[in-house]
Amino acid sequence: MSTIPLTVAGAEALRKxxxxxxTIHRPAVIAAIAEARAHGDLSENAEYDAAKEKQGFIEGRIAELESKLSSAQIINPALINADGACVFGATVELEDLQSSEVVTYQIVGDDEANIKDGKISISSPISRAxxxxxxxxxxEVHAPSGIREYEILDVKYI
Known part of the structure; x- marks a missing residue:
């Protein structure tokens, strides 16, 4: 099994x-199944079918989260000593050479990526570049819209 890189914050979010x-969703769906079962005939009970489907989703997600956490390699960006290189966990300030727009991104694991929060996946084209x-x-970033060039202004490990 391969390891999945996660920042400390990403691992904590998965644990939460x-x-x-x-503690919340599994007991709620168990109660919903019990209530639907009390209505009688299960063959034509839409509430029971919906609750069982939701239970399947919850159990699948629990298994997925446990698997990811068990194979996670948790990396604390503050403890990285990469001599200024862009690496996993680094926060990078970039200037788009075409538009002069300055953006800041943190390179994180696939499960943590959220462009609105300035977190980009390690497997994204910009991270790879x-x-x-x-x-x-x-x-040079090979994006769907073509090649874009960014100047790296600063690299931090925070």
Missing amino acids: ELHDMK LIGKYAGDIA
């Missing part, structure tokens, strides 16, 4: 979701 699934580069370097 797992806890909520086990940044890995191994330093402040002052130019990164």
Whole structure:
């Protein structure tokens, strides 16, 4: 089994979701199944079918979260000593050379990625172009809209 890179914050978010699934969602669906079962004939009971389907989703998600956490390699970006290189966990400030727009992204695991929060997946085209580069370097990103160039302004490990 391969390891899944996660930041400390990403691992904590998965642990919280797992806890909520086990302590809130699982008991709620069990209660819904019991209530639907009390209505009688299960062959024509839409509430029972819906509750069983939801239970299947919850149990599947619990198994997925447990698997990810058991194979996670948790990386604390603050403890990284990469001598200024763009690596997993780094927060990178970039300037789009075409539009002069400055953006800041943190390179995180696939499960943590959220562009609205400035977190990009390690497997995204922009991350792949940044890995191994330093402040002052130019990164060519092969995006669906064509090649875009970004200058790396700063690399932080926070």
